[in-house]
Amino acid sequence: xxxxxxxxxxxxxxxxxxxxxxxxxxxxxxxVAILHTRWHRSGDPELRRLTRFFGTLMLISISVGAxxxxxxxxxxxxxxxxxxxxxxxxxxAPLAMEGLAAFFLESTFxxxxxxxxxxxxxxxxxxxxxxxxxxxxxxxxxxxxANSWMQNPRGYTINPDNGRAQLTDIGQxxxxxxxxxGYTHVLxxxxxxxxAVLLSVSAWHxxxxxxxxxxxxxxxxxxxxxxxxxxxQFPVGGRLGINETNYQPMKIAAAxxxxxxxQPCSFSVIQIGGYNQDETPTKIIEIPHLLSILxxxxxxxxxxxxxxxxxxxxxxxxxxxxxxxxxVQYWSMRAMAYLAVLGFVMGIWGAILLWRRKFEKSRFFLxxxxxxxxxxxxxxxxxxxxxxxxxxxxxxxxxxxxxxxxSGSGSAAEVAISLGLVVVLYSTIGVIAAILMVRHAxxxxxxxxxxxxxxxxxxxxxxxxxx
Amino acid sequence: xxxxxxxxxxxxxxxxxxxxxxGFDFGVGALHKLVGRTDVERRVAINTIGPVWDGNEVWLIVxxxxxxxxxxxxxxxxxxxxxxxxxxxxxxxxxxxVSFEFRGKFDGTAWRSTWSWTLTIGSVLAPLLIGVxxxxxxxxxxxxxxGNFTGTLLDILTPYGLWVGITxxxxxxxxxxxxxxxxxxxxxxxxxxxxxxxxxxxxxLLVIGFGVWTYLVARPGVGGTIALAVPVLATLVAxxxxxxxxxxxxAFAATAVAIGGTVAAVFANLYPAVLVSTTDDAxxxxxxxxxxxxxxxxxxxxxxxxxxxxxxxxQGWTYYVFRAxxxxxxxxxxxEQAPTG
Numbered sequence: 001x002x003x004x005x006x007x008x009x010x011x012x013x014x015x016x017x018x019x020x021x022x023x024x025x026x027x028x029x030x031x032v033a034i035l036h037t038r039w040h041r042s043g044d045p046e047l048r049r050l051t052r053f054f055g056t057l058m059l060i061s062i063s064v065g066a067x068x069x070x071x072x073x074x075x076x077x078x079x080x081x082x083x084x085x086x087x088x089x090x091x092x093a094p095l096a097m098e099g100l101a102a103f104f105l106e107s108t109f110x111x112x113x114x115x116x117x118x119x120x121x122x123x124x125x126x127x128x129x130x131x132x133x134x135x136x137x138x139x140x141x142x143x144x145x146a147n148s149w150m151q152n153p154r155g156y157t158i159n160p161d162n163g164r165a166q167l168t169d170i171g172q173x174x175x176x177x178x179x180x181x182g183y184t185h186v187l188x189x190x191x192x193x194x195x196a197v198l199l200s201v202s203a204w205h206x207x208x209x210x211x212x213x214x215x216x217x218x219x220x221x222x223x224x225x226x227x228x229x230x231x232x233q234f235p236v237g238g239r240l241g242i243n244e245t246n247y248q249p250m251k252i253a254a255a256x257x258x259x260x261x262x263q264p265c266s267f268s269v270i271q272i273g274g275y276n277q278d279e280t281p282t283k284i285i286e287i288p289h290l291l292s293i294l295x296x297x298x299x300x301x302x303x304x305x306x307x308x309x310x311x312x313x314x315x316x317x318x319x320x321x322x323x324x325x326x327x328v329q330y331w332s333m334r335a336m337a338y339l340a341v342l343g344f345v346m347g348i349w350g351a352i353l354l355w356r357r358k359f360e361k362s363r364f365f366l367x368x369x370x371x372x373x374x375x376x377x378x379x380x381x382x383x384x385x386x387x388x389x390x391x392x393x394x395x396x397x398x399x400x401x402x403x404x405x406x407s408g409s410g411s412a413a414e415v416a417i418s419l420g421l422v423v424v425l426y427s428t429i430g431v432i433a434a435i436l437m438v439r440h441a442x443x444x445x446x447x448x449x450x451x452x453x454x455x456x457x458x459x460x461x462x463x464x465x466x467x
Numbered sequence: 468x469x470x471x472x473x474x475x476x477x478x479x480x481x482x483x484x485x486x487x488x489x490g491f492d493f494g495v496g497a498l499h500k501l502v503g504r505t506d507v508e509r510r511v512a513i514n515t516i517g518p519v520w521d522g523n524e525v526w527l528i529v530x531x532x533x534x535x536x537x538x539x540x541x542x543x544x545x546x547x548x549x550x551x552x553x554x555x556x557x558x559x560x561x562x563x564x565v566s567f568e569f570r571g572k573f574d575g576t577a578w579r580s581t582w583s584w585t586l587t588i589g590s591v592l593a594p595l596l597i598g599v600x601x602x603x604x605x606x607x608x609x610x611x612x613x614g615n616f617t618g619t620l621l622d623i624l625t626p627y628g629l630w631v632g633i634t635x636x637x638x639x640x641x642x643x644x645x646x647x648x649x650x651x652x653x654x655x656x657x658x659x660x661x662x663x664x665x666x667x668x669x670x671x672l673l674v675i676g677f678g679v680w681t682y683l684v685a686r687p688g689v690g691g692t693i694a695l696a697v698p699v700l701a702t703l704v705a706x707x708x709x710x711x712x713x714x715x716x717x718a719f720a721a722t723a724v725a726i727g728g729t730v731a732a733v734f735a736n737l738y739p740a741v742l743v744s745t746t747d748d749a750x751x752x753x754x755x756x757x758x759x760x761x762x763x764x765x766x767x768x769x770x771x772x773x774x775x776x777x778x779x780x781x782q783g784w785t786y787y788v789f790r791a792x793x794x795x796x797x798x799x800x801x802x803e804q805a806p807t808g
Contacts, residue, residue, distance in 0.1 A: 063568035066521065067561040073528050077535065077546025078553055084546075085614065088539020089759045093767055096536040099529035100774040107525050108782055111518035115789060159760070164539075167763040407547040408615035418554040425558055429565050436572045467513050467571045 004406050006415040007079040010422060012388065014071050016381050017426055021065030021433075023186070023380060026140060027194020028058040029133035031221070036129040040122060046214055049445045054218075055114075056440055057197065058132075062110060064433045068426070069103075079415065083395050083405030090156050090167045091146050098142035106135025140186050148179035150396050151387070152247040158399075165399065178247060181239040182387075188236060189383070191229035192343060193376045198222030201441045203369035206360055210444045216360060219369070220350075226372075227347020230340045237337070241294045244390075245303065248397055250313075250322060251390035252295050253306045254329035257281060263302035265291035270334070275327040277307060317398070324392045332382035332389070339375045346372060470768060471758035474537035475741070477771060479734035481533055482601070485526035486594075486635065487727040492520040493636075494643015496563060496590030500583055502647060502658040509583060511793050513567065515650040518789045520567065522782055524560070527597075536767055538757040540614050541741045548608050548616030549600050552623050556596040563589025594639045595632045599624065601733050602631030606684055607743030610750050617746065630680055631733065634673040638726040641666040645709065645719040652792045663709045663718065670725075674702040677729060685736035694735035698728030 001009075032055050039047035073095070076084045084091075109131035116125045149155075155172025156165045167173070199222030205215040244252040252258075257274045258265065267290030274281025292301040306323050313322040346369065353359045360366075391397060395405040495516045503509030516523075534542040546553060562585040570582035606627040609618040616622075644666055647659035678699045685691055705721030708714045737743075741757055744750035758764070 060568055060572070063565050066524075067564035070524075070528060070560055070564075071557050073531055074546060074553060074557060077531075077542045078550055079547070081543035081547035081615070084535065084543035085540050088535055088542065089763045092532065092536030092539055092542070092759065093763055096529065096532040096767060097770055097774075099525060099532045100770060100778065103525040103528055104522060104774075104778045104782070108519075108522035108778075108785055111521055112785055112788065115518040119788060166760045167766070170766045407543075407550075408613055409547050409617065410550050414550055417551065421554055421558055425561055429561065432569060433565075436569065440572070467510060467517050467567055 001412065003410065003412040003415050004403055006412055006419055007406060008402065010079065010415060010419045011075060012384075014068065014075065014422060014426070015388070016384050017430065018065065018068040018072055019380055019384060020377055020430075021061050021068065022136075022140065023190040023193035023376070024061040024197060025058060025065050026133060026136040026187075026190035027192070027225075028054060028061060028197055029136050029194075030191070031194045031198055031225070032058050033129045033133055034221070035218075036126055040126045046211075050214055050218060052117075053440075053445050054198065054201075057201070057437055059110075059114065060433050060437050060440070064429055066107070067429075071422075079407055079410075080395070080405045081407040081409070083400065086164050086400055086405070087150075087396060088164075090149060090153075090165050090173065093167060093170065094142040094146040094149075094173065098139050098146075102135050102139035102142060104135075105131055106139060109135065137187065137190075140190070141183055144183045144186055145174055145176070145179045148176045148182050149173055150394075151182075151391060152176055152178040152243070153396055153399055165396075177239075178243050181236060181243060185233065185236050185240060185383075188229045188233050189376070189380060191225050192233075192340075192379070195222045195224070195226030195229060196343075196373050196376050199226055200370045200373035203366040204442065205444055207363055207366040207370070212360060214445070219359075220354070223347060223350045223369070226343050227350070230343030230347065233340050237340075238294060238297070242297050245295045248391065249304050250306065250309050250324060251329070251387075253304060253309060254324045254326045254390055255333040255386060256291055256295075256303070257326050257330045258291070258303060258305050259307050260305035261302065261308050262305065263292070264289050264300040265295070265303045267291040267294065268330075271330075275330065277323075320393070322393060324390050328385050328389045332386040335382040336379045336386065339379050342375060343372070470761060470764040471537070471754050473768065474533070474758070474764055475734075475738060475754050478530060478533050478537060479731060481526055481530035482734065483727045483731045485523070485530055486639070486730045487723050488523035488526060489520070490594070490635075490639045490723075490726045491642045491646035492516045492523050493590045493594045493639040494641065495647060496520075496566075496586045496643075497640055498643050498647070498659070498662060500587055501662065502644075502651070502655050506579055508655050509579075510571070511651055511653075511655050512647060513570070513586070514793045515647060517567070519782075519785055521564075522785065524564070533767075537759050537764060538741060538752075538754070539759060540757040541752055544610060544614040544616065544752060545600070545604065545742055548610070548618075549603070549623055550616075551620055552596055552600065556593055556600075559589040559592035559596065561589075562586075563593065590639075591636065595636045598632030598635030599628040601635075601730065602628030604742050605681070605733055605737050607745040607751075609746050610742065610744035610752070611746055612750055614750070614752065627680060627684055630673075630677060634670075634677045634729060635726070637666065637670040637673050638722070638729060641670040641705075642719075642722040642726050645705070645715070645722045649715045649719050650792055652794050656792075660715075667706045667709050671702050671706045674698055674725060674729060678732075681732060681736055687736050691732075691736040694728075694732040698725050698732055701725040701728055 032051060035047060035051040035054060039051050109128045112120065113125065113128040113132060116128055120128065153165070154176055155167065155169035157168050158164070159166045173179070198218050202215040202219035202222055206212055206219055241252055256265075256268060257271065259274075259277055266286045266288045268283055269285035269287060271281045271283045273279050289299055291303055292298060295301060295303045306326070310322050314320065349365060350359065350369075353362050353365055393401050393403070395402040495512055499509050499512040503512045531542065566582040566586035566589065570579055570586070603623060603625055606625050608616060609622055611617050641663060644659050644663035648656060648663055651659060678695045681695055682692070687695065701721050701724035705718055705725055708718035708721050739754050740751050741754055742752040744752070
């Protein structure tokens with residue numbers, strides 16, 4: 001493997017890993033703020049315990065998410081310096097805005113919330129609880145805006161003197177349809193993660209009868225959020241498909257392993273083979289017209305094939321092979337879509353059980369809910385593979401190839417050393433974080449200190465020993 | 468062109484602010500095993516920075532992102548040149564960052580000791596490595612016409628860069644000790660007072676050496692010389708103040724100026740260059756040849772003008788909220804759950 005392959009593996013693996021903790025954080029931050037609000041309204045000390053219980057899971061997630069986010073921020077310059085020089089004028093702006101608008105907000109208010117129990121007035125403390133998800137959501141907003149520019153560059157010109165991209169219209173960057181729908185998609189992903197964590201942990205306790213009334217409430221909340229967000233992903237995913245047809249036709253053609261232009265196009269539910277041009281696939285199940293609907297929003301829409309697109313790109317951009325990895329595209333799209341159906345099915349199942357008042361008694365359902373937590377991680381991985389591997393061989397669609405974005409200095413050996421470091425470090429802290437989260441989750445609600453002073457006295461109180 | 472200078476100042480401001488704030492976090496992290504012998508004492512030390520360290524670290528991210536947005540070639544060349552050193556920095560910041568959260572989540576001697584060590588090592592390595600990188604900007608790196616680094620790992624470890632790294636590290640430790648002496652109580656306070664006194668000697672010598680060496684490297688005019696005089700004078704003031712008992716707050720202010728002034732002096736003496744090329748003067752990156760477009764800088768200036776005052780206001784408020792000294796609990800807590808009431 002050369003420097004390019006290693007740098008790509010490094011970027012892909014660190015991004016996917018980082019994005020395990022990001023949506024858990026955003027999703028839990030929103031749900032913890034909801035629980036905090038409920039406590040604030042009712043004054044019920046049991047709700048306060050629940051808030052802090054799920055808050056601790058959020059904190060562990062944030063700590064790993066924050067330190068791995070730093071790696072993402074630095075990696076553009078370290079491994080992709082040619083890319084950074086080329087796009088910095090456009091791409092740097094949303095990144096700097098992310099730091100100023102989002103990271104400061106999230107981290108500062110996290111400290112205030114965590115250490116603010118019994119220190120801040122209750123209303124102010126509730127305010128700090130909501131600033132955390134606001135910061136986290138803003139952070140995703142800016143980074144998805146930057147990423148969307150790589151998928152569909154707009155609002156720029158190429159400077160004739162240095163050949164670099166130059167920002168001409170920031171409004172175009174933030175009104176990019178790839179961004180608008182991509183960001184909606186990411187927020188729903190975060191809600192799926194948050195809902196799944198809440199449901200998984202709560203179902204585990206309900207099954208064991210620990211604090212059943214409390215955990216039944218959070219199980220219902222988690223299930224509701226998970227199911228609704230899963231359902232909403234389908235129309236949003238549809239919009240993303242149409243975006244791909246408009247701006248990155250290679251991506252959607254690869255996701256369907258669609259080599260020749262078709263009209264109308266059927267959707268391949270499952271097939272074996274057909275991932276290379278000269279391979280005839282065994283299509284096991286097909287749904288007529290569905291691909292036309294997904295890709296174009298019309299019953300009989302035309303979807304271009306990979307071979308035709310490649311010929312067209314050769315004329316447009318010069319000789320080369322512009323087809324992304326079809327196997328990865330085909331299966332990551334399906335992993336995501338089919339697992340989202342599972343989230344929806346669980347929602348229906350839970351609703352039926354609730355209606356028949358058997359929610360707490362159906363041990364199999366509760367068991368399934370606990371293990372359902374694994375699915376968002378698979379979906380998020382698949383989603384990143386679909387969208388970023390599908391962009392290949394471009395680093396910026398139509399403007400710069402990934403191979404030319406690589407740093408002009410460094411060597412394969414150096415990247416290999418850093419990749420080794422990343423693997424060791426990330427696996428270690430990932431395993432530890434997972435163990436700490438599972439351990440905390442299984443232990444359930446902890447007893448509050450006997451004297452739980454809810455005083456909102458003025459003047460500085462003594463900060464508690466929190467860490 | 469004017470906006471480019473504004474953004475050079477903003478970048479320098481974020482690096483300076485980062486060291487003023489995260490400087491004492493690094494110091495507290497590096498010293499917490501010395502000022503605290505028992506677990507509770509160590510937790511008192513860690514909790515003095517508990518609510519603020521995460522927000523302080525964002526200054527580093529924003530400093531990097533501001534370079535990316537305002538001077539893309541500077542960000543690209545410097546970050547790729549320092550490749551392995553930056554990965555070591557990231558590793559240090561990762562093990563340090565998770566230490567805060569992981570340490571308290573499990574009550575075992577070996578566990579707590581492990582995360583105390585990672586906190587210490589990360590807090591020592593991070594300022595040292597960043598200092599080396601900042602020093603390299605001024606003394607120069609082998610950079611070719613395309614802005615690519617052509618040297619090896621050894622070329623990054625310039626003698627001047629190492630001196631800046633060690634100076635910054637010593638200042639972080641000293642700054643951490645003066646911070647602990649205004650935020651802690653009891654035995655932790657006593658030990659931090661004694662540490663801030665003993666650290667004052669090496670830190671002062673290093674800062675004076677930094678001033679002389681930087682003068683020789685940069686051959687500055689009046690402005691650069693004044694910028695070098697600020698940290699040296701602040702260091703001497705701090706040297707005097709750490710010996711007087713009631714002046715703890717003023718001593719902290721003096722070490723803040725000393726560490727901030729040191730970092731600011733590097734940037735003041737760097738201007739109008741941003742990264743010197745030792746290969747050929749013509750390849751040196753400057754504010755003028757590395758700047759982003761005026762449109763992009765205009766957009767960023769508006770964003771910064773709105774957000775920076777807001778950020779300063781709420782971060783300042785955090786320090787006001789948590790201004791009380793951290794006391795240990797009357798009875799040792801079980802500390803199983805992070806937010807103890």
